[in-house]
Amino acid sequence: MPQQQQHYLVITALGTDRPGIVNTITRHVSGCGCNIEDSRLAMLGEEFTLIMLLSGSWNAITLIESTLPLQGVDLDLLIVMKRTVASEQKETPTTVWVKVEVEDSPHLIERFTDLFDSHHMNIAELVSKTQPAQGEHPPRLYIQITAHGSSDRPVGEIEDTFHQLCTELNAQGSISVVNHPQN
Missing domain, CATH: 3.30.70.260 (ACT domain)
Known part of the structure; x- marks a missing residue:
């Protein structure tokens, strides 16, 4: 049948x-x-x-x-x-994971989503959470992003840009980039 x-x-x-x-x-x-x-x-x-x-x-x-x-x-x-419809598994030669902790203010998430857009990467998952102010400590924003893209740009390029953005925003961040082998 x-x-x-x-x-x-x-x-x-x-x-x-x-x-x-x-x-x-x-x-x-x-x-x-x-x-x-x-x-x-x-x-x-x-x-x-x-x-x-x-x-x-x-x-x-x-x-x-x-x-x-x-x-x-x-x-x-x-x-x-x-x-x-069922999605076909698209080839994602590069996967990038970032975690960021930064003092909360408007436009921060946009700055990080723009980073991936400027590197022609598709954001697959975005999680953000604001921790309210505690005493003298201002509110903190926590961001996690997973993105996929082609491997037509050097891996170090997005890593460098990410670290520059973290420095500019006085943010603590980590990035992990994985290049998947192509058939």
Whole structure:
């Protein structure tokens, strides 16, 4: 018997955090016959956001599309969904990871995202968190970024630019660059 074609759906659920909410959503997803291919959850203030990539048969994806918004109303959630296709694994000859700690101020994250953009790298993951001021210590910003790109530029170039930016911003930072062998 031939395998059914897989269909894909990205869903985002946003709402006030409370115990059991994520379990309720994942149980509903499973009950519709969908598989969770990838997911992220983040707490932002009193809110949580859950992002999932689901796969399943056409019937399973259609079922979740028609039932999850109703469950979202019952749970007081904002639900956004979009059909997508399976992504082909793109060649990523270079992967860069950075961690930064710096006194918080506007435009800092933009400075680091611009660094990757100027080196033609695609940001795959960005996590930032501000630690509130503590006594005489000002708020601190923590940033982690993972990016992928081609190896058409010398590895040392982004490392040098990153260290220059950290020096300019009086930030503590680390960078790790990995070049993956090409077939």
